[in-house]
Amino acid sequence: MDSCDSENLPIFQHKKKLVKAVQVNPFLVVTGETGSGKTTQLPQYLYQAGFGKDGKIGVTQPRRVAAITVAQRVSQEMGCSLGREVGYQVRFDDCSTENTIIKYMTDGCLLREILADPSLTQYSVVILDEAHERSLNTDILLGLLKRKVLLARGGSSSRRIPLKVVVMSATLETDKLSAFLGDCPVFTIPGRTFPVAERFCGLIGPKDTDSTVYVKEVVKVALDLHTSEQAGDILVFLTGQSEIEKACDMLYEKAESIDYRYDVHDRTVDGLLILPLYGSMPTDQQRQIFQPPPKGVRKCVVATNIAATSLTINGIKYIVDSGFVKQLNHNSRVGLDILEVVPISKSEAQQRAGRAGRTSAGKCFRIYSKEFWEKCMLEYTVPEIQRTSLTAVILTLKCLGVHDVIRFPYLDRPEERFILEALKQLYQCDAIDRRGHVTRLGRLMVEFPLPPGLTRALLKAASMGCEDLLLPVAAMLSVENIFIRPGQPEKQQDAEREHMKLIADSGSCNDFTVLLSVFQKCRASDSPSAWCRDHWVHWRALKSAFSIETQLRDILLRLKQQRDFPVEKFDGSRSELFRRCLCTGYFANVARRAVGRTFCTMDGHGSVVHIHPSSALFEQESQLDWIIFHDVLVTSRVYVRTVCPVRYEWVKDLLPKLHEVDAYELSSVAREEVTDEEVAKWEAKEAAKRQAGESAEDM
Numbered sequence: 001m002d003s004c005d006s007e008n009l010p011i012f013q014h015k016k017k018l019v020k021a022v023q024v025n026p027f028l029v030v031t032g033e034t035g036s037g038k039t040t041q042l043p044q045y046l047y048q049a050g051f052g053k054d055g056k057i058g059v060t061q062p063r064r065v066a067a068i069t070v071a072q073r074v075s076q077e078m079g080c081s082l083g084r085e086v087g088y089q090v091r092f093d094d095c096s097t098e099n100t101i102i103k104y105m106t107d108g109c110l111l112r113e114i115l116a117d118p119s120l121t122q123y124s125v126v127i128l129d130e131a132h133e134r135s136l137n138t139d140i141l142l143g144l145l146k147r148k149v150l151l152a153r154g155g156s157s158s159r160r161i162p163l164k165v166v167v168m169s170a171t172l173e174t175d176k177l178s179a180f181l182g183d184c185p186v187f188t189i190p191g192r193t194f195p196v197a198e199r200f201c202g203l204i205g206p207k208d209t210d211s212t213v214y215v216k217e218v219v220k221v222a223l224d225l226h227t228s229e230q231a232g233d234i235l236v237f238l239t240g241q242s243e244i245e246k247a248c249d250m251l252y253e254k255a256e257s258i259d260y261r262y263d264v265h266d267r268t269v270d271g272l273l274i275l276p277l278y279g280s281m282p283t284d285q286q287r288q289i290f291q292p293p294p295k296g297v298r299k300c301v302v303a304t305n306i307a308a309t310s311l312t313i314n315g316i317k318y319i320v321d322s323g324f325v326k327q328l329n330h331n332s333r334v335g336l337d338i339l340e341v342v343p344i345s346k347s348e349a350q351q352r353a354g355r356a357g358r359t360s361a362g363k364c365f366r367i368y369s370k371e372f373w374e375k376c377m378l379e380y381t382v383p384e385i386q387r388t389s390l391t392a393v394i395l396t397l398k399c400l401g402v403h404d405v406i407r408f409p410y411l412d413r414p415e416e417r418f419i420l421e422a423l424k425q426l427y428q429c430d431a432i433d434r435r436g437h438v439t440r441l442g443r444l445m446v447e448f449p450l451p452p453g454l455t456r457a458l459l460k461a462a463s464m465g466c467e468d469l470l471l472p473v474a475a476m477l478s479v480e481n482i483f484i485r486p487g488q489p490e491k492q493q494d495a496e497r498e499h500m501k502l503i504a505d506s507g508s509c510n511d512f513t514v515l516l517s518v519f520q521k522c523r524a525s526d527s528p529s530a531w532c533r534d535h536w537v538h539w540r541a542l543k544s545a546f547s548i549e550t551q552l553r554d555i556l557l558r559l560k561q562q563r564d565f566p567v568e569k570f571d572g573s574r575s576e577l578f579r580r581c582l583c584t585g586y587f588a589n590v591a592r593r594a595v596g597r598t599f600c601t602m603d604g605h606g607s608v609v610h611i612h613p614s615s616a617l618f619e620q621e622s623q624l625d626w627i628i629f630h631d632v633l634v635t636s637r638v639y640v641r642t643v644c645p646v647r648y649e650w651v652k653d654l655l656p657k658l659h660e661v662d663a664y665e666l667s668s669v670a671r672e673e674v675t676d677e678e679v680a681k682w683e684a685k686e687a688a689k690r691q692a693g694e695s696a697e698d699m
């Protein structure tokens, strides 16, 4: 890759000072406008300065696509093949080796690595990137690394040389981050930005939250500006894959009919290149996003929030902002985490607009009204730690020896009731005991990158020797939707017919068994990809499911060899065995039929739920009594998806567990290794040193 490209980035001027700052400070916060070169360049600078000799340079990202894309880019810039000196690791996809020096990974992956190697002995530097996004895992890593570096200073570490921690963030949160890390220095990369004219188009008001409405308006605005504005590329923000695909289809169709001789205001523009960008997109397709469009053609990228800060596309002059984002939120009505579409915050809207002003003045078209801005949008996005389930994270903390999960150093403290709820769930899955200590089972569970209930079901199956039933199900639940739902009505009917056949062929009316059966049938066929095409099933999803199943099987095998693995006996049919294992994992998600086609959950929330139309059990409600379910979708109703009928006898002994324990009891905890006083003392010492000019002279 041409080196002068990277030498034009704002960060290049500060290379020496930056390296020095990392050398002299245990913690450093680095900030600068998006696109200034932090993510792609700083790891390379550290590599050139020899940091790689003492260990890896690890860079975390909240999003997996960002980790993969950036690693690709950096390996190109360094002229090496991906997976060697520069690699990446994300859940279920490891493209790195022992010898990888610059390793991009998701924050979740680093958290798992800390479990296996608490001192991170493999690393010389850890860079927590995109800290302003405030993802749950990055927040936890911040607290852990703060503790870790403190402990190391107290002499209790197996490291030869101290770990360096760099936290990179957009300008928003830097003071808070620095204060959290003992008032550590903040390195600001100065950068020039150009004005962005912002306009409220007023097409969406506070009541228009339906995606069909805003997708249509977004398309209209994008086409209007394409015909009326000067050359320059467009970036459209929507919330997810299906919306983005719909918008792209509409754009293709309409852009085709434009007569560029008469309809387009700027005569240098004679075409529109439409490109989608979302998380689960194949990576070779993602690469196209960064290529400049052919001469005279305007590029229009339709993206999720990933294009807001994680990835920078050059040449963008216009933004079309839908005002919405997909976000994981804890729904206290049903007591579960739910992916929902919500209005973005004002600060997020500003960030999106800023993407148009990187290299020249730009324009941002907000499709919503000023009223929407004032009534529906928060000032700032609420950190994930304050709005999602903490179950998996708390189990990780407990396994790392952080017993007092209430007094852990959180950058923003989650509400205590969320912590208590997580403890209760862990107790219900037998991951912790009544005193809040991790059980043998909990230590097995933490090894699986799956939701706790699913892991519990899998381990139950493994202890009964029937993991072959649960491994494929766990894999299938870890990939995106497997059934293709085509847009055109005739094709839709065809697909539905095939799907009904698959359900009937699975032999039983239970969504988990359908997943198992699709997995097995596809794998057994002569040509799995052709099988998928014939049955309207996503081949890409199945292919990942096969790979995930193998990885889960490997983890299980290793644990069976290394650990004292529980063994249980069961006499009964395989179908009953299968469903009983599911009950063990999902008994907190149990519901009993109430009136008509509705069910009522048993977890104390007592919510009324409906079976989702995509379920094999839809319209068979009247024949059911008790069900368990994998997840929930909230629209105007609360729907449960991936459902399995069970018998009362199988859950009745488990149900008392939903109520028997007082969560406060679980939080009564052992003393911490690092006390608050020790932290305060260390912070004071750092501050004194800085005043004496010892460590930050080069800042």
Ligand code: ADP
Pocket: 009, 032, 033, 034, 035, 036, 037, 038, 039, 040, 041, 069, 070, 072, 073, 290, 309, 310, 311, 312, 313, 314
């Ligand atoms: P920051 O982390 O400060 O936001 P980055 O390091 O991500 O900045 O980006 C620096 C520059 O590298 C940007 O101009 C961006 O467009 C470019 N870039 C990043 N990834 C790619 C890629 N995959 N292909 C082409 N250019 C890229």
Ligand code: MG
Pocket: 035, 038, 039, 040, 129, 130, 309, 310
């Ligand atoms: Mg970045």
